[in-house]
Amino acid sequence: MKHLATPLIAFTLLAAGSAPAWAAEHTDPSAEPPAGRLLATQCFQCHGTNGQSQSEIDSIDDESAEDLLEELLEMKASRKVTVMNQQAKAYSDAELRLIADYLGRTGGNDDDHDDRDDD
Amino acid sequence: MNSLNRRKFIQVCGGGLALATLPLTFSLHAASGARVVVIGGGFAGATAAKYLRLFGPDLQVTLVDPATAHVSCVGSNLVLTGETPIGELTKPFAALRDKYGVELVAEPAVSIDADNKRVNLASGATLDYEHVILAPGIDFDPVPGHDFNVMPHAWIAGAQTTLLQEQLMAMANDGTFVIAIPKTPFRAHTAPYERATVVADYFRRNKPGAKILILDANAAIAGMNRTFTAAFTGVYRDIVEYVPNVTVNAADALNRRLDITRDGTASSVTAEVINLIPSQKAGKLLFDSGLVPDGSKFAPVNPLNYESTLAGFSKVHIIGDSQSTGQAKSGHMANSQAKVCVDAILRDLAGLEPDPAPKTTAAAFPPITRRTASWTTVTYSFDAATMSMVASSSAEAPEPTKDVREEEGPGWLINLLSDSFA
Ligand SMILES: Cc1cc2nc3c(=O)[nH]c(=O)nc-3n(C[C@H](O)[C@H](O)[C@H](O)COP(=O)(O)OP(=O)(O)OC[C@H]3O[C@@H](n4cnc5c(N)ncnc54)[C@H](O)[C@@H]3O)c2cc1C
Numbered sequence: 001m002k003h004l005a006t007p008l009i010a011f012t013l014l015a016a017g018s019a020p021a022w023a024a025e026h027t028d029p030s031a032e033p034p035a036g037r038l039l040a041t042q043c044f045q046c047h048g049t050n051g052q053s054q055s056e057i058d059s060i061d062d063e064s065a066e067d068l069l070e071e072l073l074e075m076k077a078s079r080k081v082t083v084m085n086q087q088a089k090a091y092s093d094a095e096l097r098l099i100a101d102y103l104g105r106t107g108g109n110d111d112d113h114d115d116r117d118d119d
Numbered sequence: 120m121n122s123l124n125r126r127k128f129i130q131v132c133g134g135g136l137a138l139a140t141l142p143l144t145f146s147l148h149a150a151s152g153a154r155v156v157v158i159g160g161g162f163a164g165a166t167a168a169k170y171l172r173l174f175g176p177d178l179q180v181t182l183v184d185p186a187t188a189h190v191s192c193v194g195s196n197l198v199l200t201g202e203t204p205i206g207e208l209t210k211p212f213a214a215l216r217d218k219y220g221v222e223l224v225a226e227p228a229v230s231i232d233a234d235n236k237r238v239n240l241a242s243g244a245t246l247d248y249e250h251v252i253l254a255p256g257i258d259f260d261p262v263p264g265h266d267f268n269v270m271p272h273a274w275i276a277g278a279q280t281t282l283l284q285e286q287l288m289a290m291a292n293d294g295t296f297v298i299a300i301p302k303t304p305f306r307a308h309t310a311p312y313e314r315a316t317v318v319a320d321y322f323r324r325n326k327p328g329a330k331i332l333i334l335d336a337n338a339a340i341a342g343m344n345r346t347f348t349a350a351f352t353g354v355y356r357d358i359v360e361y362v363p364n365v366t367v368n369a370a371d372a373l374n375r376r377l378d379i380t381r382d383g384t385a386s387s388v389t390a391e392v393i394n395l396i397p398s399q400k401a402g403k404l405l406f407d408s409g410l411v412p413d414g415s416k417f418a419p420v421n422p423l424n425y426e427s428t429l430a431g432f433s434k435v436h437i438i439g440d441s442q443s444t445g446q447a448k449s450g451h452m453a454n455s456q457a458k459v460c461v462d463a464i465l466r467d468l469a470g471l472e473p474d475p476a477p478k479t480t481a482a483a484f485p486p487i488t489r490r491t492a493s494w495t496t497v498t499y500s501f502d503a504a505t506m507s508m509v510a511s512s513s514a515e516a517p518e519p520t521k522d523v524r525e526e527e528g529p530g531w532l533i534n535l536l537s538d539s540f541a
Pocket residue numbers: 158159160161162163164183184185186189191192193194195196226227228229254255256257273274275306307310402404438439440441448449450451452453481482483484
């Protein structure tokens with residue numbers, strides 16, 4: 001992890017045991033925001049804060065960066081008119097990679113939410 | 120009260136309570152860094168306050184809003200028909216305090232003193248800031264005679280929504296419901312037409328014989344034209360009459376009458392229930408603070424950081440429906456802009472320039488019937504040549520479907536509300 005946690009936060013992370021990676025990554029106020037974060041936050045209106053959906057819409061915090069990128073590129077190329085296919089078309093491949101890398105890096109903590117739909 | 124006292128007061132009231140219930144990752148680390156004041160807790164302001172603390176846990180974040188909860192306009196057309204209880208759309212600000220450590224101040228802000236980096240509150244108290252985000256939403260320019268208690272706009276959700284609901288429920292089975300739409304730009308270009316389809320469906324099932332007359336100041340349907348043209352000329356052709364190019368000049372509350380001009384000819388319309396949506400402008404706070412130039416209705420900002428482009432307003436940011444970038448005025452978009460603004464403020468505090476290539480999005484999933492809904496989405500990209508956000512990809516559903524009505528639409532609303540307010 002590039003951004004070092006402050007001692008206080010490190011302590012609370014230990015105490016919490018399963019604290020999410022993004023919390024630690026964002027704690028240094030003087031550092032540059034992590035690459036891809038701003039773009040990735042635009043996914044959260046539909047997919048939930050940090051990609052953890054509270055509804056029947058899929059969560060996106062529980063996949064690897066590679067899987068996410070593959071899906072995003074497929075959506076970008078698809079001719080079918082859907083919300084996601086249309087959204088994906090607005091981003092360059094490099095931007096999609098930034099988003100996938102950020103979500104792949106910060107997600108993966110399935111235990112603190114319930115992913116109701118995984119189809 | 121001077122600003123120091125006020126700050127102390129807020130810290131005791133807000134901060135103290137907050138610490139007890141903060142998630143571990145925020146506790147103890149709160150409130151030593153820069154103070155950012157957010158004014159207005161709608162989709163724009165609530166999202167900004169939340170994400171400031173989420174991504175900048177050192178920041179002292181204060182949210183100023185006279186209400187204790189925000190009532191979402193998004194989804195509120197279904198309140199009119201009784202399908203959604205208004206409580207489901209009412210989001211208490213306490214969640215932002217308890218989960219993220221946002222300090223709450225429950226009174227209106229009256230102006231910004233940008234020279235002294237200070238917010239003036241209605242009580243006379245003040246709040247000092249390093250950055251301030253203004254998100255007061257919209258205000259109205261009503262026509263003469265428009266009494267909101269007789270002809271509700273229901274364009275700010277809450278008592279107005281319930282009033283219009285009551286009027287619709289009480290309407291005679293063969294009554295007429297008029298929806299009068301102002302010229303663009305206004306809040307939510309799809310929402311007046313969504314209102315028509317949702318109420319038409321309700322009439323069909325509950326008030327056979329009732330009609331809807333849409334008087335549109337615009338030359339054509341302003342949002343999701345294909346979808347709503349199909350609905351008004353198809354499934355609702357017996358219920359909805361759509362009339363473009365109608366200007367409302369005055370309202371007569373006593374006689375429930377609108378004086379209108381259509382294609383240069385003056386006439387009048389009376390109806391049992393009239394939803395007169397006034398022409399819109401930025402929240403009053405922005406005019407009172409000098410953030411809207413003469414002759415304009417909304418506040419000019421730089422879309423990379425949403426800072427005012429007027430001289431003398433450095434560190435003053437405006438997001439949501441109040442600003443004039445020309446992006447869709449929508450809740451989804453207000454949330455989107457909040458994230459861009461927060462990122463730019465964090466960068467500024469770290470001595471960095473804003474992200475040079477932000478994206479923003481808007482979306483809506485309007486119900487067309489009890490069983491079907493449609494959708495639209497648009498993504499904006501920054502265009503350096505014009506220094507503006509340009510729609511780079513947009514679409515409208517090929518046709519309304521059951522899935523969107525039952526899953527995508529409700530699922531989107533739940534996540535949008537929780538990403539903004541919880
Ligand atoms: C019927 C309807 C349907 C809609 N449907 C959709 C949809 O499907 N999708 C979508 O994305 N959008 C939709 N919208 C649009 C959406 O509701 C608005 O675009 C959105 O609310 C704008 O957010 P905002 O934060 O700018 O303003 P608001 O959400 O209006 O929030 C403004 C807040 O500022 C506070 N405030 C005002 N003045 C002051 C002051 N002086 N001091 C302190 N606080 C103040 C108010 O109390 C309020 O809480 C719809 C709107 C309507 C009317």
